[in-house]
Amino acid sequence: MTDDGRNLLVIGAPEHDAYAYHLSGFMAPDDVICLRIDGETHLAVSSLEYGRAKKAAPVDELLSYEELEIPKLARELKSGSKAYARAIRNLLERLGAPDPTLHVPPTMAVVYADALRESGLTLVPDGKLFDGLRRAKSPEEVDHVEKAQRAVEETCEHAVGILRDAEVGEDGVLLWRGEALTSETLRSEINVELLRRNCLGDGTIAAGGSxxxxxxxxxxxxxKAGEAIILDIFPMDLSSRYYADMTRTFVKGEPGAELRKMYEAVLESQEAALAMIGPGVDGKDVHEKVSEILHDAGYKTQVHDREEGKPLTEGFFHGTGHGVGLEIHEAPRLGVTGQKLIPGDIVSVEPGLYYPEVGGVRIEDLVLVTEDGSRNLTRFPKQFVV
Amino acid sequence: MTDDGRNLLVIGAPEHDAYAYHLSGFMAPDDVICLRIDGETHLAVSSLEYGRAKKAAPVDELLSYEELEIPKLARELKSGSKAYARAIRNLLERLGAPDPTLHVPPTMAVVYADALRESGLTLVPDGKLFDGLRRAKSPEEVDHVEKAQRAVEETCEHAVGILRDAEVGEDGVLLWRGEALTSETLRSEINVELLRRNCLGDGTIAAGGSxxxxxxxxxxxxxKAGEAIILDIFPMDLSSRYYADMTRTFVKGEPGAELRKMYEAVLESQEAALAMIGPGVDGKDVHEKVSEILHDAGYKTQVHDREEGKPLTEGFFHGTGHGVGLEIHEAPRLGVTGQKLIPGDIVSVEPGLYYPEVGGVRIEDLVLVTEDGSRNLTRFPKQFVV
Structure with a gap:
């Protein structure tokens, strides 16, 4: 998907705003202004970023906030957002496009949107367009995600090694290096291994039992031994800022029959979903297929067991997958409201089952949609018992 | 500062939206709705978060998206943001406040703001109010920041140890463990030490020379030996989600006279600024004092040497400091446009000088504004030569 000649405006800090980073190609911790007019990209940054941007920003025109007189306007108008709006109007006039319709990301801050509209500009918050621009990953972007995915897998191998090495102590508690093996220890081991590979694991899940x-x-x-342990590892690569995402469920020792049955059902549903992924396929259909398999196996799903007005809190009650790229959760969704997949989409496929009395199981791979099908970016085996 | 009985609405993912986390007290990776009406806080979360929220969210009323019929409304209205708006209207009616003026954060996503206004609600984007709510840190919040600050200092000590241990090789290149000591190595060592203390260092600076x-x-x-090496360490504590921030500048071996003079000037300006910090003091005045000292020492500053329309790229061209809390950069600012400090503000004080031919120097402490002055939260010494 391209911008089709539409005019785009993003104001945001690229470090926190994937739209701003994607459109500008420039990483910065503070707000930048990125304007695409008639296919050319104009980037404005503060003086603090100017030197770096001159070397690094792959844009058609680089401007400083001083050139746009933003500090002066902010003093005069006593408002940062109004200063931005005035400066953007002035820039548009200079570019010979004084009154364009500007498509903006759905997340544009309301203070900027208000100031821009007050200045007379027409804004179209356009999630479909901006998400679309980020959906079809370039070969370089796929490389970034795969690199992070390799780090995830090496790290998961390390964690599995710890589970293998662990001994079983009293009450089934796992012992490692002479101490109880906790979620905290395992997560810390995972996060340190990720960091050794220049990946940042915030939110890593290492949870067992209920x-x-x-x-x-x-x-x-x-x-503990005998309980399902979910490892969900989804770091950001610090160099590229792209994410990867993988979940595996392990049990040390013998799982009970109920838990084993849950694992088999989730695995079957995941394999069926993986087989479906391809261009033109609707994420909704993938989610419904997964739900059907889990339902037929005797489990509750949001598709089959929704009670209007009440949250489902056991069974399968999240989406089947989501896009992964500059954000860990991005378009498209594979869920109750899906979207048609396109070549270049990278999506997670991650059915799960959750019953507090039995435990939780989730199995997640990362898949690239290709011209004629899909390529699983995940190489890590699916082995339940370690 | 309190909300003074004003009605507040935040829609955002607490993990990325400090306003949402601060108002709800609940951490989640996806959007939640948090409404404060007549002093009572109502939090709505998706079914995925409901179980955790029931245990952890310190709010007056917890609701699920299902209770608010958001999934159903989204299907009917074919729009997530319109579904949120309708659900919020319905909730307001039930609360007996059908038509309140809602103060919202300046960063509220434009799609939510548009949908809410279309539904007839009056929104007031109110940065002053929302930033104000986060400014005066509670004793618990101060503890969180100090804990992260201790991690920063232990980590910095580790990094200084590496600089001390390093030998000087050909062309002055530092050697450590038999190899050239690079910024990448030093940064990686810092980030691993931070992680051992459950702190996440994204953006850590370890830069030398030009x-x-x-x-x-x-x-x-x-x-290299003889060049200034800036270490700027500002991690987030993974448990509390609060930041700390500290910068030190080091030189291994003998600094040149020009560099030493720069260091002395920055240190003098920082000490003067630290002495000024207290309630009622305007951040602008602190910034001007710093600029005056640096100007008198013969350096360029944005206050004295601004050329309208041109970014200043050497001398002192950033603010003197910023608030630190749930975000690394938050209110108040100590800069060209300042704000009056209040008890409970935690601010960085970090003058710097930058001349590509000589190098860069920045010294940064973290300071708590108290009822009658200030308390420096930083214990790390200021020693230039290691």
């Missing part, structure tokens, strides 16, 4: 039955619980306390 | 003369340059390649 904790694993809460999909966003990161885990705390001792891990 | 690179250190670019304040946002993170540094790359071999470090």
């Amino acid at each position: 904790q694993a039955a809460d999909p966003h619980e990161r885990g705390s306390g001792p891990l | 690179q250190a003369a670019d304040p946002h340059e993170r540094g790359s390649g071999p470090l």
Whole structure:
């Protein structure tokens, strides 16, 4: 997807705003202004960023906030956002496009949007367009994600090694290096291994037992034999700022029959979903297929067991997958409301089942949609018992 | 500062939106709705977060998106943001406040703001109010920042140890463990030490020579004796999500006379600024004092040497400091446009001088504004030569 000649405006800090980084190609911790008019990209940065931007920003025109008189306007108008708006109007006049319709990301800060509209500009918040620009990954972007994915897998191998090395102590508590192996220890080991590979793991999940039955619980306390342990590893590569994402579920020792049955059902549903991924396929259909398999295996799903007005808190109650790139959660979604997949989409495929009494199981791969099907970017095996 | 009975609305993902985390007290990776009406806080979360929120969210009322019928509304209205707006209207009616003026953060996403206004609600984007709510840190928040600050200092001590241990090789290149000591190695050592203390260092600066003369340059390649090396360490504590921030400048071996003079000037200006910090003091005045000292010492500053329309790229061309809390850069600012300090503000004080031919020097402490003055949260010594 391209911008089709539409005029775009992003104001944001590229470090926190993937739209700003994607459009400008320039990384900075503070707000920049990025304007694409008639296919040319104009980037304005503060003097603090100017030197670096001159070397690094792949844009058609680089401007400083001083050239745009933003500091002076801010003093006169006593408002930073109004100064930005005035400066952008002035720039548009200079570019011979005094009154364009500007497509902006859905996340543009309301103070900027208000100031720009007050200045007479027409803004179209356009999530579809901006998300679309980021969906079809270039070969270089795919490389970035795969590099992060390799770090995830080497790190997961390290974590599995710890689970293998662990001994089983009293009450089934895992012992490692003479102490109880906790979620905290395992997560810390994972995050340090990620960092050795220049990847930043914020939010890493290492949760066992009933904790694993809460999909966003990161885990705390001792891990035990016989219970399912979910490792969900989704770091950002510090160089490229791209993410990877993988989940595996392990059990040390013998899983109970119920847990094993859950694992088999999730694995079957994931394999069916992986087989479906390809261009033109609707994420909704993938999610429904997964839900059907889990439902047929006797589990609750949001598709089959929704009670209007009540959250489903056991079974399968999240989406099947999401896009991964400059954000860990981005378009497209594979869920109740899906989107048609296009070549270049990178999506997670991650069904799960959650029953507090039994535990949680989730298996997640990262998949690239290609011209004629898909390529699984994940090489890590799926082995339940370690 | 309190909300003074004003009604507040935040929609955002607490992990990325400090306003959402601060108002709800609940951490989540996806958007939540947090409404404060007549002093009571109502939090709505998706079913994925509901279980955790029930245990952890310190709010007056917890609601699920299902109770608010958001999934159903999204299907009917074919729009997530319109569904949120409708659900919020319905909730307001139930709360007996059908038509309040809602103060929202300046960063509210324009799609939410548009949908809410279309639904007839009156929104007031109010940075002053929301930033104000986060400014005066509670004792617990101060503890969080100090804990992160201790991690910064232990980590900096580790880095200084490496500089001390390093030998000087050919062309002055520092050698450590038999290899050239690079910015990358030093930064990696710092980030690993931070992580051992459960702190996440994204953006850590370890830059030497002319690179250190670019304040946002993170540094790359071999470090050398005789050149200034800036270490700027500002991690987030993974448990509390609060930041700390400290910068020190070091030289291994003998600094040249010009560099030493720059260091002395920066140190003098920082000490003067630290002595000024207290309640009622305007950040602008602190910044002007710093600029005056640096100007008198013969250096360029943005206050004295601004050429309208041209970025200043050497001398002192950034602010003197910024608030630190749930964000690394937050209110108040100590700069060209300042704000009056209040008890509970935690601010950085970090003058710097940057001359590509000589190098860069920056010295930064973190200071708590108290009822009757200030308390420096930084214990790390200021020693130039290692």
